[in-house]
């Protein structure tokens with residue numbers, strides 16, 4: 123399952139879990155993007171933060187793991203490269219690529235799209251607000267309904283910036299990592315000061331800090 127994961131949230135995790143159960147997958151490998159070229163018009167957090175957030179969020183599930191291939195390759199991330207790398211790493215395995223309906227709707231704009239179908243079977247899960255589409259490629263794309271999770275990373279970043287809670291929309295460890303590193307804050311100077319702070323220093327950041335639920 124590829125994604126920018128800025129930050130990873132329960133929508134991603136439920137999608138992965140549902141597809142793993144439905145298709146009897148041995149493992150779901152989360153692949154954070156290096157440079158998501160179709161998001162070049164917006165700020166994307168450094169890959170190392172997104173990678174660690176993904177590791178934290180998936181750590182409790184023995185069938186979940188995280189790959190650095192797209193980050194370590196460098197340059198813009200194309201799924202054609204991801205799948206070629208995975209085919210090399212797992213020559214005898216059946217490969218699936220998990221997307222949400224919004225990502226699937228854009229797939230015809232992806233690099234070398236005609237070759238993608240030969241490298242993996244695509245599973246597109248439902249996502250609130252988007253229409254599921256298989257472009258008539260019923261052999262290559264499975265559409266799957268999952269419990270509706272109206273969560274997006276964009277909304278989470280906006281909430282964190284506005285000082286609204288993100289608790290329970292993401293795993294607890296993701297909230298703690300966001301706090302520790304001051305991710306998505308309005309003021310980068312404040313972010314640098316906060317990320318240098320030791321945990322439990324007594325400092326409170328009323329505008330940005332995610333207060334723990336009481």
Ligand SMILES: Nc1ncnc2c1ncn2[C@@H]1O[C@H](COP(=O)(O)OP(=O)(O)OP(=O)(O)O)[C@@H](O)[C@H]1O
Pocket residue numbers: 124125126127128133134137220221222223224225226247248249250271272273274275276277
């Ligand atoms: N709530 C969700 N339900 C189902 N699929 C999702 C959901 N959120 C994301 N996905 C899918 O997960 C993959 C990675 O998504 P991505 O990391 O871009 O998250 P996002 O929430 O869409 O981020 P952003 O709001 O920053 O664009 C994509 O295939 C996307 O369609």
Ligand SMILES: O=C(O)c1ccc[n+]([C@@H]2O[C@H](COP(=O)([O-])O)[C@@H](O)[C@H]2O)c1
Pocket residue numbers: 123124125126127153155158160161199200201202225231232233
């Ligand atoms: O290959 C492409 O050209 C391409 C274009 C856009 C997105 N993708 C992949 O789609 C996955 C979801 O992307 P995103 O931007 O929704 O996080 C992620 O693995 C991206 O690398 C791939």
